[in-house]
Amino acid sequence: xxxxxxxxxxxxxxxxxxxxxxxxxxxxxxxxxxxxxxxxxxxxxxxxxxxxxxxxxxxxxxxxxxxxxxxxxxxxxxxxxxxxxxxxxxxxxxxxxxxxxxxxxxxxxxxxxxxxxxxxxxxxxxxxxxxxxxxxxxxxxxxxxxxxxxxxxxxxxxxxxxxxxxxxxxxxxxxxxxxxxxxxxxxxxxxxxxxxxxxxxxxxxxxxxxxxxxxxxxxxxxxxxxxxxxxxxxxxxxxxxxxxxxxxxxxxxxxxxxxxxxxxxxxxxxxxxxxxxxxxxxxxxxxxxxxxxxxxxxxxxxxxxxxxxxxxxxxxxxxxxxxxxxxxxxxxxxxxxxxxxxxxxx
Amino acid sequence: xxxxxxxxxxxxxxxxxxxxxxxxxxxxxxxxxxxxxxxxxxxxxxxxxxxxxxxxxxxxxxxxxxxxxxxxxxxxxxxxxxxxxxxxxxxxxxxxxxxxxxxxxxxxxxxxxxxxxxxxxxxxxxxxxxxxxxxxxxxxxxxxxxxxxxxxxxxxxxxxxxxxxxxxxxxxxxxxxxxxxxxxxxxxxxxxxxxxxxxxxxxxxxxxxxxxxxxxxxxxxxxxxxxxxxxxxxxxxxxxxxxxxxxxxxxxxxxxxxxxxxxxxxxxxxxxxxxxxxxxxxxxxxxxxxxxxxxxxxxxxxxxxxxxxxxxxxxxxxxxxxxxxxxxxxxxxxxxxxxxxxxxxx
Numbered sequence: 001x002x003x004x005x006x007x008x009x010x011x012x013x014x015x016x017x018x019x020x021x022x023x024x025x026x027x028x029x030x031x032x033x034x035x036x037x038x039x040x041x042x043x044x045x046x047x048x049x050x051x052x053x054x055x056x057x058x059x060x061x062x063x064x065x066x067x068x069x070x071x072x073x074x075x076x077x078x079x080x081x082x083x084x085x086x087x088x089x090x091x092x093x094x095x096x097x098x099x100x101x102x103x104x105x106x107x108x109x110x111x112x113x114x115x116x117x118x119x120x121x122x123x124x125x126x127x128x129x130x131x132x133x134x135x136x137x138x139x140x141x142x143x144x145x146x147x148x149x150x151x152x153x154x155x156x157x158x159x160x161x162x163x164x165x166x167x168x169x170x171x172x173x174x175x176x177x178x179x180x181x182x183x184x185x186x187x188x189x190x191x192x193x194x195x196x197x198x199x200x201x202x203x204x205x206x207x208x209x210x211x212x213x214x215x216x217x218x219x220x221x222x223x224x225x226x227x228x229x230x231x232x233x234x235x236x237x238x239x240x241x242x243x244x245x246x247x248x249x250x251x252x253x254x255x256x257x258x259x260x261x262x263x264x265x266x267x268x269x270x271x272x273x274x275x276x277x278x279x280x281x282x283x284x285x286x287x288x289x290x291x292x293x294x295x296x297x298x299x300x301x302x303x304x305x306x307x308x309x310x311x312x313x314x315x316x317x318x319x320x321x322x323x324x325x326x327x328x329x330x331x332x333x334x335x336x337x338x339x340x341x342x343x344x345x346x
Numbered sequence: 347x348x349x350x351x352x353x354x355x356x357x358x359x360x361x362x363x364x365x366x367x368x369x370x371x372x373x374x375x376x377x378x379x380x381x382x383x384x385x386x387x388x389x390x391x392x393x394x395x396x397x398x399x400x401x402x403x404x405x406x407x408x409x410x411x412x413x414x415x416x417x418x419x420x421x422x423x424x425x426x427x428x429x430x431x432x433x434x435x436x437x438x439x440x441x442x443x444x445x446x447x448x449x450x451x452x453x454x455x456x457x458x459x460x461x462x463x464x465x466x467x468x469x470x471x472x473x474x475x476x477x478x479x480x481x482x483x484x485x486x487x488x489x490x491x492x493x494x495x496x497x498x499x500x501x502x503x504x505x506x507x508x509x510x511x512x513x514x515x516x517x518x519x520x521x522x523x524x525x526x527x528x529x530x531x532x533x534x535x536x537x538x539x540x541x542x543x544x545x546x547x548x549x550x551x552x553x554x555x556x557x558x559x560x561x562x563x564x565x566x567x568x569x570x571x572x573x574x575x576x577x578x579x580x581x582x583x584x585x586x587x588x589x590x591x592x593x594x595x596x597x598x599x600x601x602x603x604x605x606x607x608x609x610x611x612x613x614x615x616x617x618x619x620x621x622x623x624x625x626x627x628x629x630x631x632x633x634x635x636x637x638x639x640x641x642x643x644x645x646x647x648x649x650x651x652x653x654x655x656x657x658x659x660x661x662x663x664x665x666x667x668x669x670x671x672x673x674x675x676x677x678x679x680x681x682x683x684x685x686x687x688x689x690x691x692x
Contacts, residue, residue, distance in 0.1 A: 038545065040543070057542050057543060057631050060670050096449075102444065102445050103448070103449060104445045104465065106449040107444075168518060168521035171521055172518040172521070175513070175514035195406060196404075197404065199384065284401075284403050285402070
């Protein structure tokens, strides 16, 4: 069975459990996951019958790439086109992506009286949590290219370079070596490293400063996500201690990773250690997240997560300590969940 | 009055017309338009009282950049945080962005019983259609840098270069000269030019082929958007005729641009001329669109548009002819609406 067929068969199973007979798929990463295409369009999955609804703009590309789907060309509005298709399937209960359809779009669809639309938040997102062999291999490839980008960054670091310049070099490198960057790189110098998601500015690198780089490549649609805080010259003794602390916490957290472990438990451990050392309030985000077609996807590794780790999930662990006005340190690893525990991607 | 104050005062006027006393602003470009910041967060505009709701991740950046807004830090969920703020304003009618809030998000907000949420699709988008002097100057700057990117592309065109390579060079150039690209450049060679929005591949450029480039820079948040079809060597006679035809149609359309003219009328003219020459079915998209904080924004220049041209709108005109398997030509200009008619940006 192809990976797409296996995904559709898992989708069908989920629909059966929810007593639904169809699913309307809207969100581009979910469309890619279920059909293999990055062509713009929406999927109407009816089990045996599968429709790809797209505008004339993308019709040629859709026909070239989607052999197993009936291509429906939307010449008027999407609701009008969908209504025409639905008329052939009266009484169907169609699940829809409640987290992605807007209030206004739902209002338009709910006027199609032949069928019922049933909210299904995060249904395909949940299928995407566990990766297959092909996905794991693309993520590893993206990871390797991201490590190469870090090597390249270290070569470029010199007094006077601006955050924006290094940012442009990182994008260029990732677009040449991978398909693209997985997200706009985070490039922060000096005291600006205390902004966890700061954008690059004209700030120039000086000697003896922190450099925070958060980089990711995308390969075959799949993302990687790594953060390193580099000491450019000699920095205050405190930062060496904080970086050691973060690395120790990260190592301990990797040791706890196993199928069956609640994601919130990993987060709890990280927070406990940061609390013991007085840095809990300086940690401003979740401990990690899944990585796949999106750079941030399920499962979230955070205090409120209800997810349980499963084999072949790929997650990040990214504890950080941010001291406003002074600087910050974040170290982010990618970890694969295996039956033998957490395996750090290298 | 600062440009932000003038936007907020126009928003207040719109709210008054709709008998609303507040507006919840969610979409990032609308947030940027009304507050001047690109920091992630949501705006709750209450007239005199203005709240910027953000997570701890962005709190420091928000405090640094948003002096006129009360910063509310979201420590639990967004609905819980919003509910806390709304409790101080019982009975308020709050407009929300019905095109951007998801069905699920609306479901959560509607549980806040102290206030009423009223759907307001495209309210801030409509304010954004007409540009002020500052916006026009940024768009012009972005346009100039995009023209420079085309000059650079012409220097790089040589047999053997791949679409992906030229794509990476274009992104690099735009990130070095402007803030960034306004959208992923479209770079298509040969028969692939018939895909209006095709993605770059390993396809290599050969002699005597079409090259379609759709490029845009972003400066200070504002976009530009230009398409040119370049003849690399000698191409079939037909393409010269089609390009001449498109340029003539474009010129005629620019001549019709004036404040007060319906957008649909411009589109109608383009379609009429393409029909006369037998190419109507080869034109797969709208004639144009507004450009500003987003590369595609209101007004749409298409058959169904109900918008009327106004002074200081900036729109594209981009007729195209796409022949599957053979190739395509699109030429895209940016035009400013002035009291003296359409003024092509150069």
